[in-house]
Amino acid sequence: MAQVSSISNEQSPTAKSITLKILRYNPKHDESSQFMEFDVQYEKWTTVLDVILDVKKYFDHSVAVRYSCRQATCGSCGMIINGKPKLACFTKISELNSNVVTVEPMKNFPVIRDLAVKFEKLFDSHQKIKPYLIRDDTELVSDEKEFLQTPKEVEQYIQFANCIKCGLCNSACPTMATDSSFVGPQALAQAYRYVADSRDKGKDSRLKMIDDSHGIWRCHFAGSCSQVCPKGVDPAMGIQLLRGYMLGFSS
Amino acid sequence: MPQDEHREGIGGMINPTRYGIERVAYLLMRLSGLGLLAYFVAHIYETSNILRGQVGWNEFLELTQTTGGHIFLAIVIAMCVFHTVNGIRVMLGHGGVGVGKPARPDYPYDPASQNYRHKIGIYSSIVLAAVATMYGLAVMFGE
Numbered sequence: 001m002a003q004v005s006s007i008s009n010e011q012s013p014t015a016k017s018i019t020l021k022i023l024r025y026n027p028k029h030d031e032s033s034q035f036m037e038f039d040v041q042y043e044k045w046t047t048v049l050d051v052i053l054d055v056k057k058y059f060d061h062s063v064a065v066r067y068s069c070r071q072a073t074c075g076s077c078g079m080i081i082n083g084k085p086k087l088a089c090f091t092k093i094s095e096l097n098s099n100v101v102t103v104e105p106m107k108n109f110p111v112i113r114d115l116a117v118k119f120e121k122l123f124d125s126h127q128k129i130k131p132y133l134i135r136d137d138t139e140l141v142s143d144e145k146e147f148l149q150t151p152k153e154v155e156q157y158i159q160f161a162n163c164i165k166c167g168l169c170n171s172a173c174p175t176m177a178t179d180s181s182f183v184g185p186q187a188l189a190q191a192y193r194y195v196a197d198s199r200d201k202g203k204d205s206r207l208k209m210i211d212d213s214h215g216i217w218r219c220h221f222a223g224s225c226s227q228v229c230p231k232g233v234d235p236a237m238g239i240q241l242l243r244g245y246m247l248g249f250s251s
Numbered sequence: 252m253p254q255d256e257h258r259e260g261i262g263g264m265i266n267p268t269r270y271g272i273e274r275v276a277y278l279l280m281r282l283s284g285l286g287l288l289a290y291f292v293a294h295i296y297e298t299s300n301i302l303r304g305q306v307g308w309n310e311f312l313e314l315t316q317t318t319g320g321h322i323f324l325a326i327v328i329a330m331c332v333f334h335t336v337n338g339i340r341v342m343l344g345h346g347g348v349g350v351g352k353p354a355r356p357d358y359p360y361d362p363a364s365q366n367y368r369h370k371i372g373i374y375s376s377i378v379l380a381a382v383a384t385m386y387g388l389a390v391m392f393g394e
């Protein structure tokens with residue numbers, strides 16, 4: 001299956017080339033996964049997603065990859081790039097400093113085909129922690145029309161609201177690597193996002209979901225989630241602050 | 252574990268090369284915890300030799316006077332010191348101490364929880380473990 005191909009038509013004077021290795025696997029009929037190699041051109045600004053799309057355009061249209069926004073906003077294009085979970089649209093070839101760029105599907109997610117993985121489990125866990133404000137009244141009928149917050153109150157959770165559900169954190173997490181029931185850093189950080197929101201009144205029902213042997217207590221604070229998060233969410237911080245709150249260390 | 256979940260598995264869990272010193276500390280904490288547990292069980296078993304009276308007890312103590320015994324005890328010292336000092340850091344972290352404050356994130360989004368306080372904690376537990384081990388070796392081999 002391995003092959004080497006290159007784009008030979010018009011060349012830009014500043015373009016350089018690298019070898020792109022894509023892990024191909026279709027669980028429906030392949031016994032095992034295999035790397036396919038392509039020679040691709042890149043400029044200073046070319047992203048990993050760009051070169052994968054070049055491969056689809058010029059060499060092999062059947063490479064499966066999921067993407068949408070191309071600007072680190074939709075959270076679709078997470079994959080393992082040279083060994084680490086990254087967003088393909090947010091990673092430039094030039095910053096990798098390597099003549100060989102290897103792309104593989106994210107770990108700890110079932111593979112659909114090639115680079116596309118299933119997100120059902122991540123979305124399930126996210127939903128389980130009730131990712132919405134819980135209270136008896138609504139903004140529509142209250143006198144003030146809005147639930148006002150001070151800038152300080154906003155700062156308590158706004159960083160965690162940056163999460164784009166890309167799943168990179170779950171792919172880097174050492175607990176996720178072996179425990180298929182673990183809630184995962186993505187959902188735990190989102191639990192903290194709502195617990196820390198001054199408008200929310202649903203802490204008890206939310207905390208019940210994560211106060212579980214496969215919940216927050218499975219986090220060992222290895223911090224890998226925070227090191228790979230492309231949006232500065234810092235799930236490890238949220239999880240420790242939430243655990244501190246649950247243990248009664250902070251209010 | 253079903254293969255189709257595509258989990259990284261134990262190999263991925265213990266790989267310390269990708270995510271900085273924090274992931275190295277995670278691995279050392281697990282290894283030293285398991286090592287101490289094994290030592291603890293062996294220790295109870297070995298000290299039960301005292302039931303064999305003074306001769307049995309002395310026979311067993313001689314084990315610790317060999318070169319192999321000294322090296323074994325040195326490793327126990329290293330595990331003990333690292334596990335205790337890093338354990339205190341981990342417990343503080345788990346309680347939300349020293350993990351930074353929430354703020355509006357700015358590019359390049361350096362995570363505040365992976366900060367110098369915890370890094371100093373990790374490096375000092377490694378250094379203290381090394382110093383204690385060298386002291387132990389000096390005492391044991393200097394007899």
Ligand code: HEM
Pocket residue numbers: 219220221280281282283284285287288289291334335336337338339341342
């Ligand atoms: C004062 C001494 C000790 C302190 C402060 C301490 C602290 C800790 C902490 C905080 C953890 C959790 C680490 C994590 O979440 O990743 C842990 C794990 C562990 N400890 Fe200790 N510990 C101490 C002594 C011991 C002793 C004497 C033994 C053995 C008999 C031991 C065996 C273990 C084991 C087996 C684990 C589980 C390792 C893992 O799952 O990663 N510890 N310890």
Ligand code: SF4
Pocket residue numbers: 162163164165166167168169170185186189225228229230231232233234235
């Ligand atoms: S916390 Fe970060 S890495 Fe995890 S899903 Fe959200 S944006 Fe992605």
Ligand code: FES
Pocket residue numbers: 066067068069070071072073074075076077078087088089090
């Ligand atoms: S394509 Fe939307 S995050 Fe990369």
